[in-house]
Amino acid sequence: MARLPDDVPARPPLPVKMVIAGGFGVGKTTTVASISEIAPLTTEASITSVAAGVDDLTHTPQKTTTTVALDFGCVTLDPTLKLYLFGTPGQERFGFMWDDLVEGALGGLVIVDTRRLDDCYAAVDYFEHRDIPFAVAVNAFDGQVEHDLGDVRWALDVRDNVPLTVFDARERGSVRDALLVVLEHALARAGG
Amino acid sequence: MTAGEAPSGSAADDAYPEPCPGSYPQPHPEPHTEPVRPASAVRPFLLTAGRVAGGESLVPPIPVETQVVATSGGIAALDTFAFEHRDIVAVCQEPLSLAEIAAKLRMHLNVIRVLADDLRVDGRLTLHLPQGNPARDASVLRRVIDGLRAVPDSRGARRDY
Numbered sequence: 001m002a003r004l005p006d007d008v009p010a011r012p013p014l015p016v017k018m019v020i021a022g023g024f025g026v027g028k029t030t031t032v033a034s035i036s037e038i039a040p041l042t043t044e045a046s047i048t049s050v051a052a053g054v055d056d057l058t059h060t061p062q063k064t065t066t067t068v069a070l071d072f073g074c075v076t077l078d079p080t081l082k083l084y085l086f087g088t089p090g091q092e093r094f095g096f097m098w099d100d101l102v103e104g105a106l107g108g109l110v111i112v113d114t115r116r117l118d119d120c121y122a123a124v125d126y127f128e129h130r131d132i133p134f135a136v137a138v139n140a141f142d143g144q145v146e147h148d149l150g151d152v153r154w155a156l157d158v159r160d161n162v163p164l165t166v167f168d169a170r171e172r173g174s175v176r177d178a179l180l181v182v183l184e185h186a187l188a189r190a191g192g
Numbered sequence: 193m194t195a196g197e198a199p200s201g202s203a204a205d206d207a208y209p210e211p212c213p214g215s216y217p218q219p220h221p222e223p224h225t226e227p228v229r230p231a232s233a234v235r236p237f238l239l240t241a242g243r244v245a246g247g248e249s250l251v252p253p254i255p256v257e258t259q260v261v262a263t264s265g266g267i268a269a270l271d272t273f274a275f276e277h278r279d280i281v282a283v284c285q286e287p288l289s290l291a292e293i294a295a296k297l298r299m300h301l302n303v304i305r306v307l308a309d310d311l312r313v314d315g316r317l318t319l320h321l322p323q324g325n326p327a328r329d330a331s332v333l334r335r336v337i338d339g340l341r342a343v344p345d346s347r348g349a350r351r352d353y
Contacts, residue, residue: 012259012287012320016336033341041295045302071258071302072291077339084257084289100253106327106336133327173345180351185201192330 009177013082018179021103021126022111023119027139028087029071029094031111035175036073036085045070045100070101085179098126107182109136111169114147117155124156133186135163137178158187252307256291259320262286266316273316276307281316 020028032040058121071087086101102108110123120136127134136158138145145166147155153164167178197349248286262284270281279297292302326332341351 012261014326014332015255015257015259015289015320015322016326016332017257030296041292043291043294044300045294070291072293072295074289074344075340077336077342081335081339081341082259082289083336084291085326086256086291089230101256102328104255104257104322104325171346172343173347173349173351176340176343176345177351180337183304183333183340186327187337188335190328190330192333 008065010073011080013078013080015074015082016086017084017086017101017105018182019088019098019105019108019132020085020111021098021108021111021123021134022114022118026111026113026116026119027141028111030087030169031109031139031178032071032073032087033176034170034172035075035179036131037075038073040071040073040087042069042071083092099130102126102132105132107180107186108132109178110134110136112136112138112152112156113141114138114145114152117152126156127160133182133189135165135178135185137184138166139169139182140166232234237303246281253302254290254309254319256301257289257320257322259287259289260293261318261320263318267331269316276303277311277316280304280307280311284317287320 016078020031022028029040036148059066073085075085077083085151088098088101089096108123108127110120110127112120124134124136126132136152136156138149138152149166153160158164165181168174233298261281262281265280267285270278273281276297276299280293283296290304290308291301293299293308294301297304306318308319312319344350
């Protein structure tokens with residue numbers, strides 16, 4: 001193979017990313033593992049959570065920095081394009097870490113366990129407020145969905161234009177299709 | 193964007209909007225229970241002389257997906273580096289994201305951000321930052337969609353349409 005001149009390394013692929021969100025234990029890491037070409041990696045990252053200090057006479061928000069494990073994987077779509085998938089740490093209160101991750105993301109997939117709908121409110125709220133394209137994906141554990149999708153939409157109070165889908169986090173094709181739902185929604189919004 | 197440019201972005205005020213306590217529903221009053229790995233014996237920011245990326249920093253952090261590649265000068269000088277600098281340049285002989293470097297070297301993401309930027313300034317690494325906002329770029333979105341459709345499912349079937 002021809003060598004490139006010194007100091008002109010091969011151009012790396014364009015990195016793009018998507019964010020996999022949802023409550024604790026809902027299947028974020030499984031989702032990443034199903035489609036990632038590498039075993040999901042974990043790195044330590046800092047989150048800054050802010051709590052209003054009720055005992056604090058200055059009314060200054062109390063900031064706490066915590067180290068969390070951040071899981072991610074990747075799919076090389078072609079030699080010039082690499083998709084990273086980041087599972088968001090935690091469920092709520094971690095807006096700062098999410099800002100860091102979500103900046104520039106193509107979109108988000110909010111994973112829902114219909115037995116614990118409450119757990120995904122924070123993620124839905126976050127993407128809505130940040131105006132990030134996202135879809136809600138009900139993880140059908142054992143192929144079972146305990147609620148009608150219309151009921152799920154009503155319970156989550158997501159807008160009609162937010163796609164809602166059912167998928168199986170353990171199936172690569174199913175994860176791929178759920179991500180495509182997000183991307184097609186993002187494309188429609190981008191005017192494509 | 194060429195290597196070495198600062199990430200495009202706004203001032204810290206935009207990067208870190210004022211939080212609105214109570215804006216996120218908090219259905220579980222019990223403490224958060226996400227797994228946290230044990231701390232390293234070396235305080236992570238000792239390596240960066242206390243400098244931090246993200247968090248309280250005024251500049252927007254380098255995106256986690258930024259591609260990092262060793263320069264030929266960096267590879268040639270590999271034996272002159274100590275410890276973490278050497279490890280970072282060594283793993284970046286192929287392009288890697290900041291997140292992958294952190295995971296491979298088991299180092300804190302924000303430590304890697306600082307050290308990788310130091311090595312960029314010294315000409316040992318090039319950093320390829322994501323350009324523009326791909327979420328608003330229909331051509332990028334179409335490329336990702338096409339690429340993902342070609343990913344076979346576990347039975348080898350593609351999503352062709």
